[in-house]
Amino acid sequence: KAGVTQTPRYLIKTRGQQVTLSCSPISGHRSVSWYQQTPGQGLQFLFEYFSETQRNKGNFPGRFSGRQFSNSRSEMNVSTLELGDSALYLCASSLGPVGGDEQFFGPGTRLTVL
Amino acid sequence: AQSVTQPDIHITVSEGASLELRCNYSYGATPYLFWYVQSPGQGLQLLLKYFSGDTLVQGIKGFEAEFKRSQSSFNLRKPSVHWSDAAEYFCAVTHGGATNKLIFGTGTLLAVQP
Numbered sequence: 001k002a003g004v005t006q007t008p009r010y011l012i013k014t015r016g017q018q019v020t021l022s023c024s025p026i027s028g029h030r031s032v033s034w035y036q037q038t039p040g041q042g043l044q045f046l047f048e049y050f051s052e053t054q055r056n057k058g059n060f061p062g063r064f065s066g067r068q069f070s071n072s073r074s075e076m077n078v079s080t081l082e083l084g085d086s087a088l089y090l091c092a093s094s095l096g097p098v099g100g101d102e103q104f105f106g107p108g109t110r111l112t113v114l
Numbered sequence: 115a116q117s118v119t120q121p122d123i124h125i126t127v128s129e130g131a132s133l134e135l136r137c138n139y140s141y142g143a144t145p146y147l148f149w150y151v152q153s154p155g156q157g158l159q160l161l162l163k164y165f166s167g168d169t170l171v172q173g174i175k176g177f178e179a180e181f182k183r184s185q186s187s188f189n190l191r192k193p194s195v196h197w198s199d200a201a202e203y204f205c206a207v208t209h210g211g212a213t214n215k216l217i218f219g220t221g222t223l224l225a226v227q228p
Contacts, residue, residue, distance in 0.1 A: 058215075092214070105150075105158040106157050
């Protein structure tokens with residue numbers, strides 16, 4: 001079965017712009033989580049969605065937001081981009097929001113902010 | 115607060131040699147522990163996980179890990195390393211409740227010498 005799909009794979013933006021990243025989970029998976037990966041901060045949890053509801057949010061400013069649609073696809077948005085937002089954004093899907101459920105990661109979206 | 119420490123930022127081993135990657139966690143209750151591997155330009159792939167029961171868990175690609183509660187450790191091992199094992203390895207923890215939020219260590223970059 002198809003894995004987690006993230007689009008676009010690469011993105012270049014300038015400071016002050018906004019960006020929307022998309023994640024399509026594995027068919028049948030209803031939980032989607034987002035992570036930011038940077039060389040300095042490592043892998044940090046952004047948010048988690050299940051059945052269109054945000055269940056958990058990491059310690060990021062309000063410029064970072066997300067949503068989940070009825071088909072479980074998820075988007076995250078970053079407004080007023082800063083240089084420090086340059087990162088690999090990873091999406092993970094699982095059957096449900098239970099810690100024991102295996103999470104499958106997509107290849108990520110590489111965002112570069114100039 | 116939950117945390118994961120991977121003391122070794124970079125490790126180099128010879129092909130065919132044994133490998134042990136260290137992971138220590140800080141968590142009040144019994145954690146759910148994971149090891150992920152990330153190849154360049156790729157997302158994360160789950161190698162193995164520990165929830166309860168037998169403290170020695172087997173994973174994919176010939177990896178195993180041992181949970182030692184007394185040492186708060188979950189070290190990853192492989193008896194004979196292959197060149198294709200060169201990648202970055204991440205230890206992660208979650209509390210197993212109604213959340214998929216993972217706390218990751220900073221990662222260990224493994225290089226394999228021929």
